[in-house]
Each structure stands twice: as C-alpha cells, then as structure tokens.
Amino acid sequence: MKEQLKEIIRQVYHKEKRNLFTFLTGAGISSDSGIPTYRGTDGIWVKGTQFHKPEEFGTLKYFKQHPEEVWQYALFRKKMFETAMPNHSHLELAEIEKMLKNRFHLITQNIDNLHRRAGNTRLYEIHGNNREIKCSNGCKGISLFPQEIKGKDIDEDLTRNDIALLTCPDCGHWMRPNILWFDEYYDEKTNKKFSALKVAKNSGILFIIGTSGATNLPLAIAETALKYAACIVDVNTEDNNFTELIKNKKNKLIIREKSTEVLAGVKEIIKDLNR
Template sequence: MKQQLEEIIHQVYRKEKRNLFTFLTGAGISSDSGIPTYRGIDGIWVKGTQFHKPEEFGTLRYFRQHPEEVWQYALFRKKMFENAAPNESHFELAEIEGMLKDRFHLVTQNIDNLHRRAGSTRLYEIHGNNREIKCSNGCKGIIGLPEEVKGKNIDEDLTEREIELLTCPDCGHWMRPNILWFDEYYDEKTNKKFSALKVAKNSGVLFIAGTSGATNLPLAIAETALKYGAYIVDINTEDNHFTELIKNKKNKLIIRERSTEVFVVIKEIIKNLNKDLM
C-alpha cells in the first residue's frame, strides 16, 4: 500500500495542472468519535426515528407536516455532535491540509462540524451542516442557528422561546435545518455542488474514505475526477459504489484498512516529499 501511495502522491505532487489533492469523507470518518453511521444496525436513523423509514422522515414534505418532531430530532443530533470530539482521522486531515495548503480540498457529506473543529478550512459540506438554518418557505438566505436553541434529549419538547426563534420573521413559516433531505436536490447555495465538481475536475487524486457512495453528488465527484484523469483511492473497510465505479480503471487504488492508518501514511509521504524538495 505505501509504495503505491508514494507513486501516486509523487506523480500528482509534480503535476502543474489538475494537481489538487482532494479528500471525500462520509459518516464512517466520524464513527470513531462515537457518532453512529446512518444505515447500520446501530445507525442514527434507527436510533432516532424508530417509527419511520429515513426516506419518509428525512424529507421536506415530512418537515412541513411535523416540524416540531423533526426539530426535536435535529436538536437531539445537535447535542450528540456537540458531545463528540474530533478523532484522529479529522486531525490527520487537518495536518495534511497544513502541508498542502491551497492544493488541498476536503469534500464531506457530514453535517457534524467535526472537520471544522479539527482545524480544516478548505471544506465543502455538500449535505449542509447543523450550524445553520433557513426558511422552509424559501425566504432570503441562510443564517446561523440562534445560540439560545440548545441541543436536546430525544424526548424533550421545544420551548415557546425556541419556537419563536425558529419562526421566519418575514413570512411566519418554520425555519428548517440547512441540510439536504431525501426529497431535495443538490445546489450551489446549500451544497456547493458546482464548486465541489470544479475541484474534482482539477484533482490529481481523489481519496475517498468513510462513505459508500449511496448518494448522487459523491458519485458524480468521483466520475468527474476519473473523467479528467485523476487517481481514485478507495479507503473503506468494505466494497461500495465507488469500488464498482473504479474496479476496471487503471488509475485506482483500493485499500481495505481504517482511514486513520492510511491518513498517517499519506501524511508521512507528503511530509518527506516536502523535505526532499526544500
């Protein structure tokens, strides 16, 4: 594995064009922080929405019918995220960013804020985040979640003050979390769709970790990177949709190890490469 990574990294490092080092991460990256993945046996959809299928509950349609219930669940997740700490994978990526600077980009499906808390800044949160809200009726822009709205236990009700703070001052409709739901489409404003695809187009290598590729934009990012000649490095413990995409391609490396261990190797290769070129 190390030798293959060295060859890929050295080749991309010396390129003048389409030479970005891009990392695509998903829920598996945060599992070591104690945050359940979404669809596993102990997944967050199972724990939080035992009476609903994710595709039913996690929709704008359901929110409009049951806004308080969805907000209770959103604030339950907020509390979970705040009680979690970034793990070694998050910190390794932040260190890699520090070495690569503007040639580093991180695209994440996670809304938990752990990459930011670990120090990553060149970050595209393509499923939104739990720090922000917007009007469910489409008014104006995206704003920060008021500090008075705290994380909750799953059975805690919203207070009258919280309901007031989560009401759009312009139209009176509910404000909603600034995240992507199952019945919505990726866009640039919330999901940085076109920015992420532009990064993919200019990448020399795309490292994929902690995600199976079950949604459209992550797969499109990998397809775009491949189309423009990038290497794809699939770092997951199991085969997935990305594996199927790249299995017959030349510019690929499939690694079945934990992301943290692989990130340490990548960091050391880049560190040594920087020393050699000084």
C-alpha cells in the same frame, strides 16, 4: 500497497496541472467520535427513527407536516454532535491541509462540524451543516443557528422560546436546518455542487473515506475525477458503490484499512515530499 500509494502521491505532487489533493469524506470518518454512520449495520438510516423509515422522515415534505417532531430529532443530533470530539482522522486531515495549503480540498457529506473543529478550512459541506438554518417556505437568506437553542435529549420537547426563535421573521413559517433532505436536489448555495465538481475536475488524486456513495453528488464527483484522469483511492472498511465504479479502472487503489492508519501514512509521505 504502501509503496503503490507513495508512488501515486509522488506523481500527483509533482504535476503542474490537475494536481489537487482532494478528500471526500462521509459518516464513516466520524464513527470513532461516537457518531453513528448512516448506512452501516448500526447506522441511523438502517435503524430509522422510532416510528418512520428515514426516506419518509428525512424529507421537506414530512417536516412541513410535523415540524416539531423533526426539530426534536434535529436537536437531539445537535447535542450528539456538540459533545463529540474530532478523532485522529479529522486531525490528520487538518495537518495534511497545513502542508498542502491551496492544493488541498476537503469535500464532506457530514453535517457534524468536526472537520472545522479539527482545523480544516478548505472545506465544501455538500450536505449542508448543523450551524445554520433557513426558511422552510423559501425566503432567501441563511442564518446562524440561534445560540439560545441548545441540543436536547431525544424525549425533550421544544420550548415556547425555541419555537419563537425557529419562526421565520419574514413570513412566519418554520425555519429548518440548512441540510439536504431525501426529497431535495443539490444546489450551489447550500451544497456547493458546482464548486465541488470543479475541484474534482482539477484533482490529481481523490481519496474517498468513510462513505458508501449512496447519494448522487459524491458519485458524480468520483466520475468527474475519473473523467479527467485522477487516481481514485477508496479507503473504506468494505466494498461500496465507489468500488463498483472504479474496479475496472487503471487509476485506482482500493484500501480496506482504518482511515486513521491510512491518513497517517499519507501525511508522512507528503511531509517527506515537502522537505
């Protein structure tokens, strides 16, 4: 497997066109930082929230009916993200970006900010992020999350000041996290949909790391990369929707190892090519 991966990277490294190195990451890459995955055996969306199925709770419709409850959960997750630290996989990707420069692109489904904290800058956060808020009523503009609002324990209520800071100054409706919910569609403004697909089109290799491919845009990114002859490297601990997509394709490599070990190997291969 190592020699096959080395040869794939070498070929892409020396290509003149469609030669981007693209990494698509999901919740699995942050599990070593103590953040639960979504659809694994211990995942947030498998267990659900205390009273609701995730597909009901994680929607704009539910937010409009129960905004304080959703914000209470969002601030609990905010505290979880802020206390977590980037792990070795995040740090390896930051090092790989330094070596590849503008040939590197990172597309992540994660909203936890750990890739940025690790040092990645060529980054597309296709499920939004935990640093911003926007009006739930559709007012234009995206704002930074108010610094005065801190992450909370799961049983902590919003304060009056929290509520005031989470009120749209233009229309008076609730502000909401700038993330993608189950009943919403990908767009360019929040989700970088078309930018991510353009990157996929020009990729020579697409690494898929820590994600099952349970949402539309990640699968479309892989399909686009395949259409334009990229090699897909599926780095996950178990088979998933991407595995099903690529299992009969020639341009693929399926790796069932921890992402940290694989990324360390990728970094060393690229380091040798850079010499």
